[in-house]
Amino acid sequence: MTASKLSHIPAPGPDRRMRRPGAQMELARDTLALSGGLVIDPATKAIAPNISMSVNNVLEPGDGAFSADGIDDLTALPFLYARWTNPTVRQLEQRLAALEGADDALATATGIAAIGATFLTFLKKGDHLILSDVCYAGANELARRILPDYGIEVTAVNMSRPEDVAKAFRPNTRLVHCESPCNPILRLTDLAVISALARQHGALMSVDSTLATPVATQPLSLGVDLVIHSLTKFINGHGDALGGVVCGSKDLVETIRSRAGVYLGASMPAMNAWLIMRGIDTLFPRIRTISETASKVAAFLERHPAVAVVTYPGLSSHPQHDLAKRQMAVSGGILTFQVEDQDRTARQLAERLKVGHYAFSLGHQRSIVVLLDTQEMMKSTYQLTGEPLEDYRRFAGDGVFRLSIGLEAAEDLIDDLDQAISG
Ligand SMILES: Cc1ncc(COP(=O)(O)O)c(C=O)c1O
The missing domain is CATH 3.40.640.10 (Type I PLP-dependent aspartate aminotransferase-like (Major domain))
Known part of the structure; x- marks a missing residue:
């Protein structure tokens, strides 16, 4: 199939499938x-x-x-x-x-x-x-x-x-x-x-x-x-x-x-x-690679002595892992982790990371991590109290490091995070 033939394929209509004109083949x-x-x-x-x-x-x-x-x-x-x-x-x-x-x-x-x-x-x-x-x-x-x-x-x-x-x-x-x-x-x-x-x-x-x-x-x-x-x-x-x-x-x-x-x-x-x-x-290969790396990093962090909790839809420990399996074809590029002393870990990450970056935003080709402190999030934004706050804490404790995985090699990212959060 040549690109010029594909150029005649219109944006999809209500049946939500893309077919080549005159052919029954559905495109992946x-x-x-x-x-x-x-x-x-x-x-x-x-x-x-x-x-x-x-x-x-x-x-x-x-x-x-x-x-x-x-x-x-x-x-x-x-x-x-x-x-x-x-x-x-x-x-x-x-x-x-x-x-x-x-x-x-x-x-x-x-x-x-x-x-x-x-x-x-x-x-x-x-x-x-x-x-x-x-x-x-x-x-x-x-x-x-x-x-x-x-x-x-x-x-x-x-x-x-x-x-x-x-x-x-x-x-x-x-x-x-x-x-x-x-x-x-x-x-x-x-x-x-x-x-x-x-x-x-x-x-x-x-x-x-x-x-x-x-x-x-x-x-x-x-x-x-x-x-x-x-x-x-x-x-x-x-x-x-x-x-x-x-x-x-x-x-x-x-x-x-x-x-x-x-x-x-x-x-x-x-x-x-x-x-x-x-x-x-390049969306599909990027997201597949990022998701594979995220799974490896999540598994590594779950075993790390400095980490208390890891949340990632792809981990069987995620409270909604069954829903994740049903609703998500891949588990995505974002995971969170919690530690005992989050302020010290935030400082260490900001000072020591060599491969990743301590910064806001997410979804880029380079890994990014940032601390989102629960008390501050409540004050600045969510203002939850009572049961909704407890529900938030069940996923986030006192705060989460939101880690957005990039396209670095998983081993390098793991080594980098290890040296940054240890000691
Ligand atoms: C889930 C989600 N939706 C929307 C936005 C807003 O996007 P933008 O910064 O492009 O306005 C963000 C930004 O962080 C986000 O994380």
Whole structure:
């Protein structure tokens, strides 16, 4: 099969499978990551995407649209202004939709912009959001601190307890938002169960699948309506571009695009779309290697005398290991560990690491570790008390070192961590 034939494969439709035109063969997802949504440039025949930096493109008379209001499908318009759509960003969107088995996708400037766009599109004054009580700090703070100012009610619930989620629904619940695994404690959500609850109550369900990546989990196939990623993390994977995406049905994505996409203005720059597409080319082998290394490092840390607890979905000691096996094709690149004296270990890691780095963020080609102290996380973000706090502590104790595994050789990473945390 030649690349030019693949270029005629459209972004996937509602049946969520990619087939070669006229053939019955279904493409493996590794292949989809390379060819799903790929567009061969008609002018140059370039296979690698060109970067279209132009803010505007020449119109044919009668092509113009002066407002996004009332237009059913903004992507059917010619490329008229880059804040609305841009050829490079559009190709990225189609490739991400292919990866997630979605009809369509909207790329945004950052992951938090994709989350904000989803919230501000589907929630209005008087609506109710059910939110995972532990999720990416920015999403949690946006929902609990900002949305109530706009008359939106928010209930934070432990999403690993479906009975608590069931009780949280109100007649005005419009959206359920969660992560699996959740950042930073790696608690899982049973996406099939929670999305079924949302459906029963007439609410949409969005999941931030950044930590799982499309390699591990396909949330749309489990009944979720919208899949969000911070592309800044594993999908770009090289720590050099911010980006976000929300994937889903044509109608839902078009609704987000025509509201938050156009009017909130968090459009993705073409250069970032190009970098992120390069990341997608190697996503599957990267995530498989990273997951294998993470499993080796997790097993090593579990045996290490300086380490009290290791949490990793791939370990049989993970409290939801059975769910992880069902819902995740690979166990992912993030693990956490706990130690007795976390402040001393944080200092040692910052001073001694030679291969990894002591730094925020995650999902890059180089390993990164950082301490997330439970008391500080409660003060700055989650503000849990009582049973929800106990639930958090069951995964995180007094604090976790969140270790994001990179592409270094497992033995080197293990030796580096060993010399940094010992003594
Ligand atoms: C799970 C998750 N979602 C969303 C975000 C926000 O992404 P961005 O920094 O690209 O806005 C982050 C950032 O750390 C994250 O970890």
